[in-house]
Amino acid sequence: MIWDNKLFLCISALIFMLLCTEWLHSSHLEEGAPSQSQSYEQPFDTVPLVSVHVAGKYYNFLLDSGVPVVLLDRQLARQVTVPLDTRTLVDKTVYQDLTKLQGTRGAVDPSRFDLIKPVALKLGSFSLVGQDVWVSTDLSPLSEAIGVQVSGILGVDTFRQFSWDVSNEKKVIQITQRPLEVSAFDECIGYSDKYGSQPELLLAMGEQQVLMPIDTGASRSYIAKELVDHLSTEKGALQVNPGMDVVANANGISELSRYVVNAVTLNNQPLGMMEVHEVPDRYGAGMDVLSRFSRYAFIPSKMMFCYSGLKPVDPLPLAYRDIRIKVRDGQITLDYNTVDQLRESSLLNGDVIKQVNGQVYVPRQIETVRNLLKTTPPGKLNLHILRSHQVMQVDL
Known part of the structure; x- marks a missing residue:
């Protein structure tokens, strides 16, 4: 959805990057162990979610190149790790701006973030190495926005350890530590x-x-x-x-x-x-x-971006309305809307969307529902909503 963006040169840079990443999309992972091979494949819908092994279990993590280090949801962090003793790091000056964090909408309460100690983490058969610090924060807004429980985020420090070969046609991410062959793509450019x-x-x-x-x-x-x-x-x-x-x-x-x-x-x-x-x-x-x-890849060892099957988008669909939704208690629900936005529709925040044009959508399909609400022409949108234990029909 949107999360708009290091603990690399200074902590304020880290958090600023975290703040800028936007999260809106939905995706879904099947639970279970990834295949143990030198090339790990992960199916995806829209968002690059991967299955990560932490403390004996598998969790959904978002691959986010706009974030510098691994993030854990605060609840998971309390179960698997401990706060970081910053005195163990050689350069402690990176923490001096912790109380001066700035985000896309101004200063951020430092209590939103905790620095935590990294623990063993595996992506397929690959173990993540060379990590000095992780961050924990509340990822529930992300989970509500994309309709899938997200327990963590893999940042750019993880991104740089692998080659990422993504097929939008097959909806598969292939992750490998070996450099990819540039001859397999239509175009490759340096980044x-x-x-x-x-x-x-x-x-x-x-x-x-x-x-x-x-x-x-x-x-x-x-x-x-x-x-x-x-x-x-x-x-x-x-x-x-x-x-x-x-x-x-x-x-x-x-x-x-x-x-x-x-x-x-x-x-x-x-x-x-x-x-x-x-x-x-x-x-x-x-x-x-x-x-x-149709296919693209990032090859950090070569600092190259490769792609095939470019399909320009022109024109974009028109936006007819703004109806804001999230997933709450396993249901797609209206939220964040102002009175003015909903006045003509008779909808209310808290209404649960049961059907859109006769179709039932599950939480992981929330992005499809967003697009239908936004781009379906007037007079063509029919909703079945649940309000106060009663199902109502609304035509927009």
Whole structure:
């Protein structure tokens, strides 16, 4: 959904990156042990969720290149690890700005985060190594947003240890420690990477060349307000996409304005139109960019991004309404909506969506429901909702 982004050079940089990752999408993992091989394959729906072995059990973790280190949900952290004694680290100056954290919506209460001691963690047959510190926080907003229980996040320190080969057609992530063959892809380009940062690709938006960090934890790409203002002056480069999106991030719940950027290109190849969120001073290319390839891969050992089957998105579907939902108690439920948003629909926060146009959707399909609520034309949307133990029909 959206979480919009190190404990690499300083703790404030770490947390700032955590704050910027946007979480909206849904996915689903089958429980059970991954295959023990040198090439671990993980099925996925939309979000890059992988099954991780911690303390004798398997848990759903989000692969998020916009986060610097492993994050655990606070409840799991209390079960498997202990707070970190920062005196054990050589460079203790990285913690001096802990009380000055800044996120996409201003200062963040430091109590939202705890530094914890890393424990043994396995991804398939691979053990994660070289980790000095983890972070724990409340990941329940993420789980509510994507409809799947998420117990942790694998950050860019994990991302750099493997090659990631993703097939959007087969819905499979292949994870290996060996470099991939670039000849297996239509195109390969180098990406920028550095200590304390994340992989970055150069995209063209309008007349601007923008170095966009890759944020696999973001459903939508996001750009800084300064670029929004600049693109607004270029004829045909930007259009407002009416409404606001609710995003769950480290600050809690925030609203972000959305825009459509026209004629986005990568390596002189058109990506088509791209819906973006506006944030004060951050940039990130989310899963909406990566979903445009039939297959893509990140090869950290070569610092290369490879892809095949690029399919530009043009045009984007129109947004007819804003109805905000999350998963609560195993049901897709209205929440975060204002009175004005719901006045004409007769819907209320707390209503449970039982059917959309005669179809039942399970929690892991929440992103499909979001898109139906947003893009179904007026007069074509029929909802069956549960309110106060009664099922009601609502036509919109």
